[in-house]
Amino acid sequence: MTNLEIVNAPVPPSALSPWPQTVDWHRVSPRLIWVEELQLLASAAPVVLGCLLGFLFLDPPWSTVVGMVGAFAAASAAVRALWIPRIVHSWGYAERERDLLVRHGRLIRRLSIVPYARMQFVDVTAGPVERAFRLATVQLHTAAAASDAVVPGLAPAEASRLRDRLTALGEDRAEGL
Amino acid sequence: MSSLSQAPVEPRRRLHPLSPLLRSARLIGLAIVAISWRGYAQLGTARFLEVVLLVLLGIIVLSIASWWFTGYHVVGRELRVYEGLLRRRVRAIPLERLQAVNLVRPVLAQAVGLAELRLEVVGGDKAEAPLAYLTVDEAVRLRDRLLALSSQATATRPGVAGGVPQAPPDQLVHAVTNADVVTGQLLTPQVWFVPVGVLAVLAQFAYSPEWTFVGVASLITAAVGVLQQPVRRVLDDWDFRLATSPDGLRLHHGLLDKRNETVPPHRVQAVGVTWPLLWRPKAWLRCRIDVAGYGPTEGRRQIQAGRLLPVGTMDAARLVVRQVWPEVELTALAVTPSPTRARWLAPLRQFVLGAGLTDTVFVSRDGLLTRELVVVPYARIQSVRVVQGPLARLLRLATVHADTAGRLHAIAHLRDVDEAWELAAQLTERARAARSAG
Numbered sequence: 001m002t003n004l005e006i007v008n009a010p011v012p013p014s015a016l017s018p019w020p021q022t023v024d025w026h027r028v029s030p031r032l033i034w035v036e037e038l039q040l041l042a043s044a045a046p047v048v049l050g051c052l053l054g055f056l057f058l059d060p061p062w063s064t065v066v067g068m069v070g071a072f073a074a075a076s077a078a079v080r081a082l083w084i085p086r087i088v089h090s091w092g093y094a095e096r097e098r099d100l101l102v103r104h105g106r107l108i109r110r111l112s113i114v115p116y117a118r119m120q121f122v123d124v125t126a127g128p129v130e131r132a133f134r135l136a137t138v139q140l141h142t143a144a145a146a147s148d149a150v151v152p153g154l155a156p157a158e159a160s161r162l163r164d165r166l167t168a169l170g171e172d173r174a175e176g177l
Numbered sequence: 178m179s180s181l182s183q184a185p186v187e188p189r190r191r192l193h194p195l196s197p198l199l200r201s202a203r204l205i206g207l208a209i210v211a212i213s214w215r216g217y218a219q220l221g222t223a224r225f226l227e228v229v230l231l232v233l234l235g236i237i238v239l240s241i242a243s244w245w246f247t248g249y250h251v252v253g254r255e256l257r258v259y260e261g262l263l264r265r266r267v268r269a270i271p272l273e274r275l276q277a278v279n280l281v282r283p284v285l286a287q288a289v290g291l292a293e294l295r296l297e298v299v300g301g302d303k304a305e306a307p308l309a310y311l312t313v314d315e316a317v318r319l320r321d322r323l324l325a326l327s328s329q330a331t332a333t334r335p336g337v338a339g340g341v342p343q344a345p346p347d348q349l350v351h352a353v354t355n356a357d358v359v360t361g362q363l364l365t366p367q368v369w370f371v372p373v374g375v376l377a378v379l380a381q382f383a384y385s386p387e388w389t390f391v392g393v394a395s396l397i398t399a400a401v402g403v404l405q406q407p408v409r410r411v412l413d414d415w416d417f418r419l420a421t422s423p424d425g426l427r428l429h430h431g432l433l434d435k436r437n438e439t440v441p442p443h444r445v446q447a448v449g450v451t452w453p454l455l456w457r458p459k460a461w462l463r464c465r466i467d468v469a470g471y472g473p474t475e476g477r478r479q480i481q482a483g484r485l486l487p488v489g490t491m492d493a494a495r496l497v498v499r500q501v502w503p504e505v506e507l508t509a510l511a512v513t514p515s516p517t518r519a520r521w522l523a524p525l526r527q528f529v530l531g532a533g534l535t536d537t538v539f540v541s542r543d544g545l546l547t548r549e550l551v552v553v554p555y556a557r558i559q560s561v562r563v564v565q566g567p568l569a570r571l572l573r574l575a576t577v578h579a580d581t582a583g584r585l586h587a588i589a590h591l592r593d594v595d596e597a598w599e600l601a602a603q604l605t606e607r608a609r610a611a612r613s614a615g
Contacts, residue, residue: 098609107567113605114560117612143299143469143582147560 023101025092031133032091032153036084038129044077093151095165100140102149114149118142119170122163126156138162189248189259196310197240199285208232249308254326256296258308272327274298276444277425277468278320280437282313287435292316296323299469299582324424324439347420347427350500351493353486358414361463361488362407364455371400414487421500430484444468445501446557447585448485450494452548463487464494466501467583502537502554510540510552518572519591532577532589534603537611539579541587553579553587556611561604563597577601 051070055063086106094101099115119140126136130152136159140149154162212228220228239262247260256270277297286292291310311319362368378396415432425441447467456462464486486497495507512531520527531542538554558579565575575597577589589600 099605109565109570111563111601112560113562113601115605115609115612117609118559142559142580144559144580144586146578146580146586147562149560 023094023096025094025101025103028088028091028093028151028153029135029155030088031135032088033085035129035133035135035153036088037081040077040081040084042129044073047073048077088153091151091153095162100149100166102151110148112147112149114140114142114147116166116169118144118147119166122166122170124159124163138166140166186252187250189250191248192244192308193291193310193312193315194244195289195291197244198237199289199291199310201236201240202285205233205236208236251322251326254329256323270296270298272323275323275327277438277440278324279439280316280320281307282431282435282437284433286310294320297468320439321424324441328424328441347422349418349420351419351486351489351497353414353417353488353493355415357461357488358417359411360459361456361461362411362414364459365407365453366455367403367407369455370403374399410487414484417484417487419485419497419500426485426500428484430487440466440468442501446553446581446583447587448498448501448552449585450498450507450550450552451544454546456488460490461488462491462494464489464497465585467581467585469582498552504537505535505552505554510535510538510550512540512542512550515589515591516574516593519574521572522568522574522591527591530590532587532592532600534600534607539587539604539607541579541589543588543590551585551587553581553585554611555604555607556614557581558604558608561601561608563601565594577604579604 048070051066051073054066055070057063058066083106087104090106090109091104092102098117099113101111101113103109103111120143121141123139123141124136125139130136134156135153136156137150137152138154138159139151142149151162209229209232212225212232243260243262246262246265247258249256249258251257252269254272256272258268258270260266260268275296276299279295279297281293281295282291283293286309290313292313293307293309294311294316295307308316308319374396378393412432412434413436414430417430418428420427420429422439424439425444426439428436428438428440430436445466446469449465449467451463451465452461453463463484465483466485467483485501486494489497491508498505498507510533512533515523515527515530515532517527519530523530526543526545529542529545529548533540537556538552539558540553541551543549543551559582560580562578562580563575564578569575569591573594574591575594576591577597577600579587579589581587589597592600
């Protein structure tokens, strides 16, 4: 890794956190951690519980198999649960003059740059768990299915501010194709 | 908007009277087969004919009724299509959003001189509002009128005043000989698989003769399945001609189902140039265009949309691509390869991966066996993404995606991190400049 020494001053160290001087990254609410944890619990608990029941009430050859499956599910859920805070902290968004930047992901890092002019519509969604924690998700849709500008874990006020800003900026532009 | 209300509303027009029959031809055929399967023996000839007649009558009455309620007319800059017998539906298509217009003539419709007009718009998962069927003259006139209105909506063009424009005749740019189309499809892995399969069956026959029936039967089934694609390609690419017209590119192709596509050049989202492995000795390549309206379901239909050049040499490809974007010279598109350490992540295709920026387009190259060059103009970039996996982070590599509104995306795989950042910044900036210019 000899390249590390050649990095010049204006070039940021990582491709996925660009323009650090000119961009102020907003973080998403830490309450999103709880939403994610609860959603993980809701999806993992039935599997683990079912396996536990099978482990207790089935005959020996099957109880071991079911028990191992349950243990594996519980272990992977635990690893994921420990990982969630880092994932949530990795979410960030920044509004530049002409485009929205969204970055997320720990293991696989992603950065999306979506110009406001390309916006087709904006979604604001809030599931039951998200609502309980007073959070909402804003998603910017373009004509390309691949561009994923999703910002979860926003306070309702911030979500509607972002939505209004996005629609206002998108309005005076062309048709977006 | 005020001019719209003052314009006289033209009367609603119906489709051709034969269209309900054509549309339900398959249904009628199926119904007759379904009845004949068991019915003929049980009912006797007289009763059987009665039932067939009754079913036919029912279908015909229903389709005539639906024909009666189906209509279209142009209101201002909108095409309105009315349809539905019980559930009425009026679909309004703003013509400035028209991506492409395809005139399709399926076999049956050709026999009676009719055509179907398909309007490609973004958002629908299939071609929206196919007007089936119109007479060929009427379809051509309507197509020209819709396209004129469409381009009038986006940019003013002289000589078009609502009525039928006096369009100069199309100018032929390139034609592909049918021999080339057939040769090209013979040089596909699918076709080459067939002798291998025959050899396999023969070998099996040598060892255990009693298995051959199963072997032959499965070979035939497999061959039919495998050969379906090349055969369909030949049928689709037959008699391929590319012409230019004031409305845009005119692509004409098809043997059984004749298709005539009109694509305004500014609606082309990306061009893909492919060099299949088996075509390399002949130095042949294939070009396709991506238009936002061409949904994924279009590929499953019998006619595939989006070909620009089914088979041809580099010279033909250069000529054809220049019709789409005059400033793009295919041979001059240079790509810089990914760094050699990308070999750790893409051991076989590291030396193929490449990306390059020119004045107006972003180019990416990928594919070891089937090499593909994707050309995306800056003006058509929807969003830019940078993705970095854990191993790529260790190697200081990142991948840059330039997303378009179609299915073809230019992807610069595994660039150096600093370069990827620079690339993303450049793409964003150039896309913005191209947007504000055009």
